Amino acid sequence: MKLELGYIYIKDVQFGAKSEVKDGTLYVNKEEIQKLVLEDENLVSCDVDLARPGESVRITPVKDVIEPRVKVEGRGGVFPGWMHKVDTVGEGKTNVLKGAAVVTAGKVVGFQEGIIDMSGEGAKYTPFSKTNNVVLVINPIDNLEAHDYEHSLRVAGLKVATYLGELARNLTPDEVKVYEHEGVLEGYKKYPDLPRVAYVLMLQSQGLLHDTYVYGVDAKQSLTTMINPTELFDGAIVSGNCVSACDKNPTYIHENNPVVEELFAQHGKKLNFVGVIITNENVYLADKMRSSDWSAKLCKFLNLDGAIVSQEGFGNPDTDLIMNCKKIEAEGVKTVIITDEYAGQDGSSQSLADADVAANAVVTGGNANVVIHLPKMDKVIGTLDYVDIIAGGWSGSLQPDGSIIAELQVITSATNEQGYNCLSAR
């Protein structure tokens, strides 16, 4: 399966009478976007605002971030099961508005949404301070259930990302990246001497407001299975969750999964990238056992030498992470796990809620408990009403001068467990 990603670099975003891309600037027609979002009768208002890198702007409460993409050649369409029919994606050509993002904001459950600062201290920690953001602040009708509001916000974000992605359909990409996965047998024939490595991608699936969707299907209802790595680049996996801002995987990061990109980069050089196994993080312990058994079985079926396992969230998912790690190692397959840490504000506490000696190779996204001080921003998109209740903040986090003292976990993707974050030990 071969996918060409055509990057159209976006350096600025502006409002315009017509939505279009011209000379690296994304122009957006505010009214058209509002009309599109408000097709949903559960929503009453949609403010569209723009946030550019370096501006004194704070966006909160952030729900999801999505990259606009469009399928220009090949089967299916981006975000299958949502914006297009359920047809296998991952081959042909897809154009990407690289440097642009759709950010959805709204208080689903206030404490589970995040902060994106476009400049200052906070900007250092979020990858989305570097994108030109089209921000949708969306309000629901009175008394809408939280999970219905989440659904509406999710679909609104996907709709606007699809609408903006469509602008790239007939553009000539500034850069083309080619990703090709030849399949298990071909890969083995081609690289018989290289270590066989797969990626075990754990998807948040604990329940309402804690879900992830694969081709529109709630991941908690699926057994562990395989997906072609290029399918991720076409939006096969969509975030539907309201977990802590720092370590949730927004849809944008699923579209740009850095583990998959790096495995492609090393494919045929250091290793043979065999494929992606997707598994879930359910609350029910029998589900955990079944899913982790299945991960280990698939690793064995594929005759792997190594597996990289990434998780999403903390606490309950730590158990799935360690179960996957232990069982895969027990099949003779070496593992590296990717997580983040809740090691206390001084970093001295036990980092995870579970542990095992088999987890002897760990990559961390950083300590989410570290306390940071975010300066006041000139403009707030959304509302600061929830800063005092956001996960990682507390009563008094919002200072009288408009600055914020809180733990790193308030920042969207600060300790991302796929490694799409800015922290480094280098």
Place this chain on the structure above:
Amino acid sequence: MNRAGKGSFSRSFFANMLLITNNPDVRDAFTDKHGITLRFIEGSYRDVLVAARDLIHSGSKLLTHPLMGSLKPNETPYRSVALAVMEGPMDMDSLMLIERSIETFDKFAAVTRPDRGVNTPERMLADFRLIDLSLISSALDH
């Protein structure tokens, strides 16, 4: 929820399912549910974990993860845990999991925060109750 398979499994295989909670919304939603015995605890998140541990000591097994959800133990004051009530030798997996969960709880609880955990203001309690109820409901197919 559309998970008929697991629902019937949980109710038939573990005939004596006990749901321990300190969340009034869970109590209201699960009172008189067929196949589920409810134990409401007028107490803390930690009290729920300790009640679960006591049952595990006498042979019961955990059915749901004690740290479900991404809310940290010094944030939400609510907790619901389902067990299969049985007597006999201790289930070591359940014991390890509940002990680790209590350990994690205590680690977080040591860092107290204004208006969090047991001190959560009323305006946040409804959201915390909702998250706990949503998670346990989807875990138990109700």
